[in-house]
Amino acid sequence: MRKRPISSSLLKLTLLVFFAVAVLLPLLRMLAYMGSTDILKVLSGAGFRKAALNSLKVGLLTTAESIPLAYALAWSITRTHLRFRGLWSVLFSLPMLIPSISQGSGLIILFGANGVLTRLLHLGGNIYGLHGIVIGEAMYVTPIAFLMFSDVLAYEDYTPYEAAQVLGIPKLRQFCAITLPFLRRPMISAVFAVFSLTVTDYGVPLTIGGKVKTLPVLMYEDVIGLLDFGKGSVIGAVLLIPAVLAFLADLCNRDSGGNSFVVRQFVIQENRLRDSLACALCAAVGIFMLLPVAAFGVLSFITNYPVDMTFTLDNIAKTLRMSGGTYLANSLLISVSAGLLGVFIATVTAYCSTRLVSPVSRLLHLFSITSMAIPGLVLGLSYVLFFKSSFLYGTIAILVLVNMIHFFASSYLMLYNTFGKFNEHLEAVGLTLGVSRLRIVWDVILPQCRGTMLEAFSYFFVNSMITISAVSFLANSVTKPVALLIPQYEAQSFLECSAFISLLILCSSLLMKAAVHLLKDAIAKQK
Amino acid sequence: MGVLMSKLSVEDLSKVYGQKTVLDHISFEVRTGEFLSILGPSGCGKTTILRLLIGLLEPTTGIIRKDGRDITACSPAERGMGIVFQNYALFENMTVQKNVEYALRFHKETRAQAAEIAAGLIRRVGLWELRGKKPGKLSGGQQQRVAIARTLALNPDIILFDEPMSALDVDTRLTLRREIKDIQREYGSTMIYITHDQEEAFAMSDRIMVMEEGRIHQIGSPEELVSQPADDYVRRFVLENLQIKAESLSRFIQVKP
Numbered sequence: 001m002r003k004r005p006i007s008s009s010l011l012k013l014t015l016l017v018f019f020a021v022a023v024l025l026p027l028l029r030m031l032a033y034m035g036s037t038d039i040l041k042v043l044s045g046a047g048f049r050k051a052a053l054n055s056l057k058v059g060l061l062t063t064a065e066s067i068p069l070a071y072a073l074a075w076s077i078t079r080t081h082l083r084f085r086g087l088w089s090v091l092f093s094l095p096m097l098i099p100s101i102s103q104g105s106g107l108i109i110l111f112g113a114n115g116v117l118t119r120l121l122h123l124g125g126n127i128y129g130l131h132g133i134v135i136g137e138a139m140y141v142t143p144i145a146f147l148m149f150s151d152v153l154a155y156e157d158y159t160p161y162e163a164a165q166v167l168g169i170p171k172l173r174q175f176c177a178i179t180l181p182f183l184r185r186p187m188i189s190a191v192f193a194v195f196s197l198t199v200t201d202y203g204v205p206l207t208i209g210g211k212v213k214t215l216p217v218l219m220y221e222d223v224i225g226l227l228d229f230g231k232g233s234v235i236g237a238v239l240l241i242p243a244v245l246a247f248l249a250d251l252c253n254r255d256s257g258g259n260s261f262v263v264r265q266f267v268i269q270e271n272r273l274r275d276s277l278a279c280a281l282c283a284a285v286g287i288f289m290l291l292p293v294a295a296f297g298v299l300s301f302i303t304n305y306p307v308d309m310t311f312t313l314d315n316i317a318k319t320l321r322m323s324g325g326t327y328l329a330n331s332l333l334i335s336v337s338a339g340l341l342g343v344f345i346a347t348v349t350a351y352c353s354t355r356l357v358s359p360v361s362r363l364l365h366l367f368s369i370t371s372m373a374i375p376g377l378v379l380g381l382s383y384v385l386f387f388k389s390s391f392l393y394g395t396i397a398i399l400v401l402v403n404m405i406h407f408f409a410s411s412y413l414m415l416y417n418t419f420g421k422f423n424e425h426l427e428a429v430g431l432t433l434g435v436s437r438l439r440i441v442w443d444v445i446l447p448q449c450r451g452t453m454l455e456a457f458s459y460f461f462v463n464s465m466i467t468i469s470a471v472s473f474l475a476n477s478v479t480k481p482v483a484l485l486i487p488q489y490e491a492q493s494f495l496e497c498s499a500f501i502s503l504l505i506l507c508s509s510l511l512m513k514a515a516v517h518l519l520k521d522a523i524a525k526q527k
Numbered sequence: 528m529g530v531l532m533s534k535l536s537v538e539d540l541s542k543v544y545g546q547k548t549v550l551d552h553i554s555f556e557v558r559t560g561e562f563l564s565i566l567g568p569s570g571c572g573k574t575t576i577l578r579l580l581i582g583l584l585e586p587t588t589g590i591i592r593k594d595g596r597d598i599t600a601c602s603p604a605e606r607g608m609g610i611v612f613q614n615y616a617l618f619e620n621m622t623v624q625k626n627v628e629y630a631l632r633f634h635k636e637t638r639a640q641a642a643e644i645a646a647g648l649i650r651r652v653g654l655w656e657l658r659g660k661k662p663g664k665l666s667g668g669q670q671q672r673v674a675i676a677r678t679l680a681l682n683p684d685i686i687l688f689d690e691p692m693s694a695l696d697v698d699t700r701l702t703l704r705r706e707i708k709d710i711q712r713e714y715g716s717t718m719i720y721i722t723h724d725q726e727e728a729f730a731m732s733d734r735i736m737v738m739e740e741g742r743i744h745q746i747g748s749p750e751e752l753v754s755q756p757a758d759d760y761v762r763r764f765v766l767e768n769l770q771i772k773a774e775s776l777s778r779f780i781q782v783k784p
Contacts, residue, residue, distance in 0.1 A: 425616035428583050433630035433681060434604030443629070444618045 012352050012360045018345070019367040022405050026386035027374060030233045033385055037230030043238075047218060052238070054130065055214040059199040059242070061134045066142040066194055067187075073142075073285060074149030076278035081268060083279075089150070091286040093143050094293060097509035099466040099483045100140040102502040104207030105490055106292020107136050109299055109499065114306050116295060128210035136204035139289060141194045148193070152186040158264040185253045192246035199242045200375035203468055207490055215239060216377055216469075223381060223473055233385070236378040247373035293506060299499035315496040322497070324485065328504060331481040334396060334471075335464035335508075338403040342411055342460040343453050345404070350415035351441065355427065365416070372409035376469025379406055384473045396479050399471050403464040411456035418452040419445070451520050458516040462509045534559040534717045535580070535685060540589030541741075542575050549575045551741040552588065557685075557717060562708070563746075564720045564728035566764075567738035573721045577687050580719070581608050593685070608685040609678030613693055615670045617662040617677075623649060624658040627676045634681065648676040652706070668699035675707070679714070688720040692727065704731060725764065737761050 042048055073092060077085050095103065110117045111127035118125040127135075164174045202216030209217060215235055223232040299305055303312045346368075353365040371379070383402050384393075392398040422445060430440035446453075468483045475484055482501060489498035533556035542550040550572045557563050565573045578584040580591060582603040591599045598606050618626050628645035632638065649658050652672040654665075662670050671691055678686055688707075692700045708731060711718050722728050728735050729749045737744040737752070737760070744764075745757035753769070756762040 423612075423614055423616040425612045425614070426618070428603075429610070429612070429616045429677075431583065431603040432581055432608065432610050433633075433677075435630055435633055439633075444620060447620045 026382035029386040030382040033233045042234040051218040062137040062198040066138045070145035078153040080278040101203030103136040104204040109295040132208040137198045192249040196242040196246035296499040296503040327482040335461045337400040338464045339457040339460040342404040346412040354419040369409040380470040380473040407463045536592045538590045543587045564732040566728045571738045572741040609683035610687040613690040685717045
């Protein structure tokens with residue numbers, strides 16, 4: 001562009017500095033903190049080695065379990081004549097609206113020593129330990145992999161299959177020659193994402209792990225319980241490895257992809273048996289995913305499970321007495337603020353990196369998605385170490401900031417993709433017509449991004465509502481978000497109250513999702 | 528005298544990106560009311576010329592004069608030129624009517640005046656019935672007409688076209704070709720038209736500028752290019768064009784027994 005205004009360079013520089021301060025410097029601070037620790041001693045400690053092995057087991061088992069399951073579900077939704085597809089999709093994404101820790105407590109309510117189903121079906125109540133963690137984590141990550149796969153499958157081109165049919169190539173060969181190569185990239189992305197999410201999560205193992213400790217739990221206990229930041233940062237650095245690997249795998253996959261428009265939609269043959277099997281699978285998984293939610297619903301209104309099973313509102317009153325309402329207000333404030341601030345910064349950043357192209361934009365793009373490579377716990381500890389003596393520490397503001405950064409990459413990428421789709425000459429047309437760039441952005445570009453911006457806002461909101469990782473080190477008794485009450489109540493054995501909190505969070509997320517859905521519909525009708 | 532007579536005069540224009548010279552010290556003039564095509568393979572620098580002329584790029588060297596006035600340092604809006612892009616670049620969130628009147632609202636006209644001017648232009652390009660539709664609902668040819676009307680709205684005396692037809696089918700191209708020529712006659716605009724389609728250039732242009740690798744091989748009328756090609760490159764280029772014509776002619780003859 002002619003005489004690029006200084007303001008655009010200044011804007012990009014400001015954003016770069018922002019990301020440096022909000023992401024890179026805190027992370028470097030944490031890595032530097034390891035210098036004052038005997039790293040080898042931590043790494044060779046019995047506790048660490050046991051936890052590392054457990055984490056690895058959990059990661060591998062969960063990935064092996066959830067990837068095929070998620071693929072089967074996505075395949076059922078996109079490649080069969082299954083009815084109520086929308087309903088199933090909503091059901092499968094329900095677990096994404098509650099904290100991972102709720103999955104763990106849900107399983108305990110159902111299958112624990114005094115679990116609802118344990119008593120009903122006379123099970124052993126033996127959910128604690130490695131297999132419990134794996135089931136819980138699978139419930140936490142399967143929906144994410146399902147979304148990834150169903151997105152990919154929905155955009156697969158049917159033309160190669162038609163060509164293969166014309167050439168008389170048998171089904172199995174078609175699968176090997178067309179489907180597998182097509183799936184390779186998304187499969188790699190999903191496997192790495194699922195593995196990294198599982199290995200770095202501490203919600204599920206904290207509740208259901210019992211004596212089986214994973215690395216994130218160890219890190220949590222070291223930092224929260226023992227205030228051993230040195231050991232915490234060593235574990236944090238170790239946890240960074242899978243996340244960075246997942247990030248790199250995704251980066252390599254994404255850059256060379258990108259031609260995702262359907263040439264020809266899939267033609268699904270009639271097959272009753274296949275449809276029934278798909279329906280059975282979806283029903284089984286759907287019910288299983290709904291179970292914890294149902295358990296929260298029931299437990300919240302029961303006097304004293306399992307002794308006194310009468311209906312009551314006492315748990316709600318008790319939660320409110322323990323300032324549950326205040327903490328909910330905290331969460332709502334944090335989530336809305338993170339959403340507004342996040343959407344604003346993501347929009348400006350994505351605009352700069354897509355439509356004010358210069359060598360700096362690549363760097364800006366890279367800076368914006370780095371947060372994807374940092375697990376929440378690691379980000380939280382980095383923030384503690386970096387901001388400890390600043391005015392931000394101990395305020396709601398730092399919780400807003402950490403959540404915004406934690407969930408920035410996905411929202412940013414949504415906007416990045418939307419901006420990239422606009423005609424490259426729009427601003428140039430404006431300039432030749434005597435209309436400024438800002439005016440074109442305001443009148444032409446932003447109105448067409450409203451849907452994406454809403455989607456990004458809802459992503460920030462829901463994730464800020466359900467997260468317990470990054471915020472756990474940064475919150476205090478005043479600023480605490482409501483999700484952190486779950487581990488607290490679990491520890492105090494207030495199971496009913498903890499269930500009620502999970503239910504509250506689910507309702508907030510659901511309401512937000514529904515509102516965004518309605519608004520997006522209204523926008524689509526305007527077109 | 529030459530400078531005074533020409534609508535646009537370009538002197539020693541070049542554009543260098545790092546090590547790469549995209550435009551290599553070229554000079555040419557465009558006469559008032561002329562239709563000049565810039566013809567050349569992709570990467571020959573023709574789009575760069577257009578972006579330099581309208582001020583979306585800053586030249587490394589050279590002077591651009593319009594009506595004798597140096598406009599090299601002017602902003603795009605101050606140059607009194609319009610540009611029509613290959614992929615239309617319409618405002619997808621606005622109706623046809625709003626697309627055409629949008630820029631007028633920033634140029635002192637009242638809303639009613641802007642709407643009136645836009646309505647006239649929309650009628651002129653034959654889209655009156657579609658004025659309430661959004662671009663997404665229109666065909667490629669119709670969208671390009673909206674883009675032309677939008678450009679005409681500010682009444683530029685020079686209109687630049689950046690391969691405006693390459694995304695359109697043959698029939699639409701032929702119709703639009705005629706309409707662009709009609710508009711030129713009607714408005715007396717000077718048009719500079721970029722294409723890599725020799726047929727199109729030969730059919731529409733008063734003069735054609737043949738380019739390759741940032742340099743001009745020849746500027747001349749279609750007849751001159753055929754009768755006095757400046758060098759082998761132009762000769763091959765023209766010959767190719769004639770061959771295509773001859774081939775399509777022979778095919779035509781064969782099909783019709």
